[in-house]
Amino acid sequence: MTQTLSPDVKIADPALNGPKKKKTKKGPSERALAVGTPLFLLLVWELLVHAGAIDARFFPAPSAIFIRMADLMSSGVLWMHIWASLQRLFFGFWLGLVPALLLGVMMGLSRPIRAALQPLISGTYPIPKSALLPLILLIFGLGEMSKVVMVAIGVFYPVVLNTVTGVAQVSPIYYDVAKNYGANKWKVFRTVAIPGAMPSIMTGIELGAGLGLILIAIAEMMGAQEGLGFMIWNAWQLFSVETMYVGIFIIAVIGYALALLLAEVGRLLMPWNRRS
Amino acid sequence: MMATNAERGLVLPGATESRERDNEVKISVDHLSKQFDVKGRSVTALDDINITIDKGQFFMIVGPSGCGKTTLLRILAGLEKPSSGSFSIKEPDGSRPENSMVFQGDSIFPWMTVWDNAAYGLTMRNAPKSEIKDTVGHYLDKTGLTAFADAYPHQLSGGMRQRVSIARAFSNDPDVLFMDEPFSALDEQNKTLLHEELLKIWDETRKTVLFITHSVDEAVTLGDRIMIMTSQPGRVKAFVDVPFERPRDVLELRQRPEYGEVVYDIWQQLKQEVNTSAEIAKERAAAKVR
Structure with a gap:
């Protein structure tokens, strides 16, 4: 016993x-x-x-970087660059998100639409988005639009692919319930397809936001006069290594803040999904 | 083939309905058959099903798994189409939905609260807010879920989730209620509790119910009339009228000797059926080996 x-x-x-x-x-x-x-x-x-153990020209002391950051902030230059990048991120985010959601849900719900578009999207997805930059600059010019479009492309792919998977993976029994209880097409969409796919969609959005951040930095290095990418690139040309580190640091902070924000949005949108 | 013919000869006289009651007919199924294509081969799931169900009747269908009973229910609920034959569900008043289904397994939406799940049918047909509030409140109360109105399904036990499913179906106030093995995933205690609750709620409205199960006990406990089905292909084997009065006390009913007799009779018929289908399966397998 x-x-x-x-x-x-x-x-x-x-x-x-x-x-x-x-x-x-x-x-x-x-x-x-x-x-x-x-x-x-x-x-x-x-x-x-x-102690002189590492080369301060390539790895300036953290104290020097923070002093540079304080200078850039008080002069307002840093804020200008941050603001420019955030604006492009914001508009690009929506420009990529909205069509990706619409297309993703349509593809998830309709087999013919999925059959028609899936190969096209899956086939163009592996293209490195940075390789598209020259083409985007050619089409949209050196103005704001080319940067916004780069972000949008980055957001579009993960969101559309995850939305398709999410919608298609919703258990068929929920569609049966919706049909049996008299839901019309729009209500099936709103009460079953979207919430059922929401966890997957949020994952897509998180990936897309990260990709958008990468692409905005790259896009701003080419043909931009402001933005964090421009600031880093310009610092390289002027050999102002501290400023480069400031730019990298700020991009990291924005990325982290974005991840926290999206996690919070996810919690608000999916109160049923709380597993913490 | 021999076995099926013998079975036919045995079964058909018992399967033809001898009804003395002249109740109003609610559901009639007429020579209904369903074939599926499985890898290019046609498989008969339902073969020439004929049923009439009276208004207000608690009608049970019992059969071994794979006998096509779920398919029959899905056809009647409009979720699938029959290959041949027809059925009709008489509606005296068009203001109500024709049917609501309590599905097998987890079917309540994980992304809605208990309240929103129970209110789903009424919300979908744009019922007035006050009606939704009263009806849903009533059935959540009846199913003991009032305290959990704001909870999400993942916070509930399996038995409570199935109660939500029942509250959802009754709140929709359908003309006919379809129940597809709603309690098959529950443990014995929960099942008995839910049988009692279901009978209590049903006694209020006396809706026509078509209930599918593989449990003979469940069929005899709940039903007015039981249809026994054969498997592969699904055919009507026999009808059994349950002689017990309403309202019923589940536990009291189950200790009566008559209850045991009815259960035994049905088991005898089912056992024969289960054995026959096992024989057929064996013969088929043997033929394949040869």
């Missing part, structure tokens, strides 16, 4: 108490590690530069 009992207790213990203890114990320490490690590395970097 004791032999059969004791393994049970052992099994029950970590399952019931383990995770709770881990959470209360590890929660703060994990956070501390997440914040502490980059700070520690920055400190090591700083010390190495001052």
Whole structure:
């Protein structure tokens, strides 16, 4: 009896108490590690530069980078570049998202439309989007539109592909229910197809936003007079290495903030999906 | 072939309906058949089904798995088309939806709250807000879900999710209720509880119900009349009238000796059927080997 009992207790213990203890114990320490490690590395970097162990021309001291960032902010130059990039991201995001959603849902719901368009989209998807930049510049010129279109292309592909998969993967029983309960086409779309595909769509949007950020940096390096990509490229030409690092850092921050924002939007749009 | 002919001879007299009651007929199925194409071969799922179901009757269909009973229900619900034959569902008043289905397995929308799920049918046909509020509130109360109105399905147990499905069907106030093995995934205790609740709700409205199951106990507990089906192809084997009065107390009913007798009779018929179809399957397999 004791032999059969004791393994049970052992099994029950970590399952019931383990995770709770881990959470209360590890929660703060994990956070501390997440914040502490980059700070520690920055400190090591700083010390190495001052000790002359690494070349300050290529790896300027973090303190020098932050001083440059403060200068660029107070002069307003950095804000101008950030604002230009964010605007392009914003408009490009919607320009890519809306057609991708419409097309994705139509393809997901209709086999003929899917058969007609899937090969075209899957076939053009692997083309490196940066390879399209010269063509986009040719078609849309050096103005805002070419940058917006680059972002849109980046957002379009992941969203359309994930939407098709999402809509097509909705269990057929839900369509049966909708039909049995008298939903018309629009209501089937709104109450079954869209919410059923939503988790997959959100994944597509997250991927697309990341790709959009990559593409805006590349697009701004060619034929732009402002924006973070331009700032980095221009800093290279002027050999202002600190400014390059500032640009890279800001892009990283924007990317992280975007990911947090989209995760929050996902939680708001899909209250049923809470698994945290 | 021999077996099927013998079976036909045995079965058909019992299967023809001898009805003395002159109740209003609600559903009539007339020489209905359904074939599927499986890899270019035609497979008969339903063969010459004839049924009449009275208004307000709790009609059960029992058969081994794969006998085409779900297909029959889906045809009657308009989700599939018959290959031949016809059926009709008489509607005295066109303001109500013709039928609502309680599906097998999880069919409530994971992205809607319990309330929105239960209100689905009424919302889809743009019922007035006050009507939705009263009706849905009533049936959530009846199914014991009032406290969970704002919960999402993933927060509920399997039994509670199936209650939502029942509340959704009753709230839609259909002319006829179709139930496709709604409790097959539930454990015994939950099943018994839901049988009691279903009978209580049904007693309020006495809607015509067509209920599919593979459980003989379920059929006898709930039904007024039971149709036994053969498998592959699905045919009508026999009709059994359940002699118990309404309203029923599930647990009390199940301890009566008459209950055991009815269950035993049906089992005898089903067993014979299960054996025959197993024989046929064996013969076919043997022929293939040769």
